[in-house]
Amino acid sequence: MIYNIDFETLPREALEAIQLKRLQSTLERVYATVPFYQETFKAAGVTPADIKSLDDLAKIPFTTKQDLRDNYPYGMFAVPMDNVVRIHASSGTTGQPTVVGYTKRDIGTWSELMARSLAAGGATRGDIIHNAYGYGLFTGGLGVHYGAERLGASIIPVSGGNTKRQIVIMKDFGPTILTATPSYTLHLAEVAKEMGVDFKDLNFKFGIFGAEPWSEDMRQEIERTLGIDAVDIYGLSEVMGPGVAIECHEAKNGLHIFEDHFIPEIIDPVTGETLPYGETGELVFTSITKEAFPIIRYRTRDITSLEPAPCICGRSHVRMKRVSGRSDDMLIIRGVNVFPSQIESVLMKRDNVAPHYQLVVDRVDNLDTLTVKVEVGESLFSDEVKRLQEIEKGLSNDIKEYLGVSAKVKLVEPKGIERSQGKAVRVIDNRKV
């Protein structure tokens, strides 16, 4: 089902006319209200009046995660706090989160786009949605929640964790749609099996999975194990949250970007040059309807390509390929964003460890695991085992407390971590995604 048939099937010419109008008014507004944008536009010698076509967007400077950090927490907001009704946040390299805000109308827009997304993923008013995305500062839980209510479906706000209880709820409440990260979904399936519950005997028809990279192989495994159709949903807090793009369950072949609200571009991550349709590069977004936190030419660091060919579902919006990776070093461990430098800053708060460390990421029983190997000095390493274990435990607690991820810390002897000739290899990611 297409939730908003008028906007989701707009012919390209009409769509582009709407985009240009919305882009121009967004640029006027950010220039007038956000000092950061006025300064960067001026430095680039461009004003909103210079943007006369969609191609002119390339004249506007990019916005990066660092810019958001520099303006922490509310410096990028384009409305007074009186008009902000919701705040979300995602983690960043310095341990300082990226803070995003929404007006009442923004929440309405997000709800509409999530209703569109759920419908594209197979949901109808008659469905019961088991929502295992985390509720909180993370946009996943509440994003799906508001979309489901807008669609008129029934939502079960389970959030993440308490896995055994989730299985009981699935059995008793009879949900028909599952929303969760793909890795947590596989863990749910495993726990269900241990409890003697076969997912195929439950009522699920569709799953809407995202927030982390996952492969076509993993889709097939999930579909087989759960006996459902699984689609990919994409989004990021800085642009809105989930619901920026979604696969339709009819084609399951690339994610439709809601182009009446976001203008996508693909750029060469090194030169910044705009690349044509079909070429792989870094995804860049400009929001054209957001009020509280408009974002202009935001470099997502996500690597993909755009496919303009018509889709069998009837939607006219361009599709992005599944995200194959990131151009920076951000790790996503069970849906939590972690940068190696964040771990580093936690480690370096203790004076008995050396600044040589490595992160080993694995997928064990379908769950991401993070092992932090860190060197200790000679004198400490020859210390008794009990003392070393205490330090390991202490560091592991610190990581959990500061970053919200569980990590196993392993102290290694001096020079136990290979030194590099150029850039240090901080991450060994053994997950096969």
Ligand code: DLL
């Ligand atoms: O992960 C929003 C979201 C929630 C999307 C629920 C889908 C479902 P952030 O925490 O800000 O927002 O993380 C955004 O996660 O830049 C990508 O690198 C990655 N990501 C999100 N969806 C996908 C996906 C939410 N479908 C970052 N495939 C993004 C691959 C994804 N990576």
